[in-house]
Amino acid sequence: MLSEETYQNLIENDLSFLNVSDESLVNKILQHTSIVSLPKDTLIFDEGSTTNNLAIIISGKVRVYKLAESGREITIYRINKGESCILTISSILSNLTYPARAVVEEDVEALVVPSDVFKELVNKDESWRNFTFGLMNTRFANVITVVEEIAFRRMDERILEFLFDKFNSSGNELNITHQEIAYELGTYREVVSRILKDFEKSGMVELARNKINILNITEVKKKLKN
Amino acid sequence: MLSEETYQNLIENDLSFLNVSDESLVNKILQHTSIVSLPKDTLIFDEGSTTNNLAIIISGKVRVYKLAESGREITIYRINKGESCILTISSILSNLTYPARAVVEEDVEALVVPSDVFKELVNKDESWRNFTFGLMNTRFANVITVVEEIAFRRMDERILEFLFDKFNSSGNELNITHQEIAYELGTYREVVSRILKDFEKSGMVELARNKINILNITEVKKKLKN
DNA sequence: TCTCTTATGTAACATCATCACTGAAAACAT
DNA sequence: ATGTTTTCAGTGATGATGTTACATAAGAGA
Numbered sequence: 297m298l299s300e301e302t303y304q305n306l307i308e309n310d311l312s313f314l315n316v317s318d319e320s321l322v323n324k325i326l327q328h329t330s331i332v333s334l335p336k337d338t339l340i341f342d343e344g345s346t347t348n349n350l351a352i353i354i355s356g357k358v359r360v361y362k363l364a365e366s367g368r369e370i371t372i373y374r375i376n377k378g379e380s381c382i383l384t385i386s387s388i389l390s391n392l393t394y395p396a397r398a399v400v401e402e403d404v405e406a407l408v409v410p411s412d413v414f415k416e417l418v419n420k421d422e423s424w425r426n427f428t429f430g431l432m433n434t435r436f437a438n439v440i441t442v443v444e445e446i447a448f449r450r451m452d453e454r455i456l457e458f459l460f461d462k463f464n465s466s467g468n469e470l471n472i473t474h475q476e477i478a479y480e481l482g483t484y485r486e487v488v489s490r491i492l493k494d495f496e497k498s499g500m501v502e503l504a505r506n507k508i509n510i511l512n513i514t515e516v517k518k519k520l521k522n
Numbered sequence: 523m524l525s526e527e528t529y530q531n532l533i534e535n536d537l538s539f540l541n542v543s544d545e546s547l548v549n550k551i552l553q554h555t556s557i558v559s560l561p562k563d564t565l566i567f568d569e570g571s572t573t574n575n576l577a578i579i580i581s582g583k584v585r586v587y588k589l590a591e592s593g594r595e596i597t598i599y600r601i602n603k604g605e606s607c608i609l610t611i612s613s614i615l616s617n618l619t620y621p622a623r624a625v626v627e628e629d630v631e632a633l634v635v636p637s638d639v640f641k642e643l644v645n646k647d648e649s650w651r652n653f654t655f656g657l658m659n660t661r662f663a664n665v666i667t668v669v670e671e672i673a674f675r676r677m678d679e680r681i682l683e684f685l686f687d688k689f690n691s692s693g694n695e696l697n698i699t700h701q702e703i704a705y706e707l708g709t710y711r712e713v714v715s716r717i718l719k720d721f722e723k724s725g726m727v728e729l730a731r732n733k734i735n736i737l738n739i740t741e742v743k744k745k746l747k748n
Numbered sequence: 749t750c751t752c753t754t755a756t757g758t759a760a761c762a763t764c765a766t767c768a769c770t771g772a773a774a775a776c777a778t
Numbered sequence: 779a780t781g782t783t784t785t786c787a788g789t790g791a792t793g794a795t796g797t798t799a800c801a802t803a804a805g806a807g808a
Binding site: 392 | 596598651666669674708
């Protein structure tokens with residue numbers, strides 16, 4: 297159950313596709329959806345599983361990744377505010393099992409839509425369809441980019457790019473462990489440590505436990521241009 | 523323009539989703555679609571481009587791959603009979619540019635649907651929607667599998683698996699060059715040559731110019747189980 | 749038979765994967 | 779405040795793969 301007020305708030309707050317024109321669909325949404333809170337580290341779905349609900353993220357962040365037997369991981373993409381999990385959509389629309397794993401990275405509030413309601417909305421409402429197609433298309437492009445990265449680019453470049461992106465979103469002192477970077481990029485912690493050490497030796501960064509300081513951002517940019 | 527007869531043939535011949543119920547949509551299809559032949563090596567689309575037509579494959583095969591500056595390539599997936607290119611669909615539905623390249627691998631006959639007609643069909647007809655979603659979902663799962671393969675698996679295993687798949691579809695003497703295998707898997711020809719030579723030394727295969735003979739298929743299977 | 753083109757072999761070195769440790773920093777317990 | 783445990787980082791060693799650079803061999807065509 298969703299209150300009329302919450303519904304309106306969501307529509308104004310980055311979930312504009314919720315705004316369907318058909319009155320009976322609005323009622324379906326109000327009656328059959330609800331809001332849940334999922335704390336950090338909650339396993340949203342695992343490889344091989346299926347589901348009966350679609351979660352649309354209102355706040356927080358989810359990481360979708362592949363896990364190898366060796367213990368290595370690689371991040372495939374993240375689900376942010378206003379998005380939902382296309383793998384769940386795959387599962388609902390095509391009866392496929394998840395090919396990856398999703399875990400809450402930052403505490404999540406989500407709107408939960410039962411799969412049959414979602415199916416009906418996608419079939420009857422154009423804005424839901426556009427939302428769904430748009431999400432699938434951008435994700436697809438994302439994953440192809442991941443393929444390109446791991447197939448063709450060197451690890452030092454990839455680490456540098458990762459640092460640079462983080463730098464842009466959270467200032468030049470990053471609080472992150474080498475292991476986290478390794479999980480992000482699909483490599484081993486040792487590899488990350490070694491490469492970061494090289495960066496430190498060349499004066500680009502400064503390292504401490506749980507911390508990476510970017511000392512020379514223009515140098516980083518220059519290296520990425522090549 | 524499509525003849526009524528051709529249209530019926532296509533419906534019976536693996537393109538059942540063409541069978542729409544609405545009469546005006548049938549007319550749209552008949553009037554606005556056509557059949558084209560595309561010989562081997564035709565570039566269907568390239569990175570960064572967009573399109574106004576969707577091709578649905580009636581016969582033949584298309585390879586979709588990423589190309590690196592170094593000259594390396596990696597196959598992302600193939601488009602077979604009854605399928606169409608989801609990247610084209612992305613481009614049409616979400617105005618995205620292609621993140622990869624597609625080339626005809628075996629002579630293709632395809633049904634060409636203008637993008638506005640396709641949009642209308644997806645919006646109005648459920649079987650087209652299901653076709654579209656189904657294709658996107660399986661492709662997405664494919665690409666995630668590719669990520670897993672290149673991120674975590676060893677090259678000798680991947681080559682072995684490739685040989686095994688080819689073996690299943692075309693007998694135990696394969697006519698293929700090392701370069702082609704390298705393009706498939708995203709590595710260098712030299713790496714493929716080296717690993718194949720090792721396989722030959724261990725008695726699993728026999729190598730000749732343009733030819734790989736699998737001598738011991740049970741051994742290959744066994745290695746793949748591990 | 750000679751030449752050109754294409755496919756393969758292989759050495760050498762760089763990078764990354766993988767295993768096996770060591771030591772340092774922070775968190776926790778007493 | 780000190781000792782203990784846990785978590786994080788440093789680093790050597792070795793194998794697999796990426797990358798450059800040639801050499802050789804097989805087939806195609808003149």
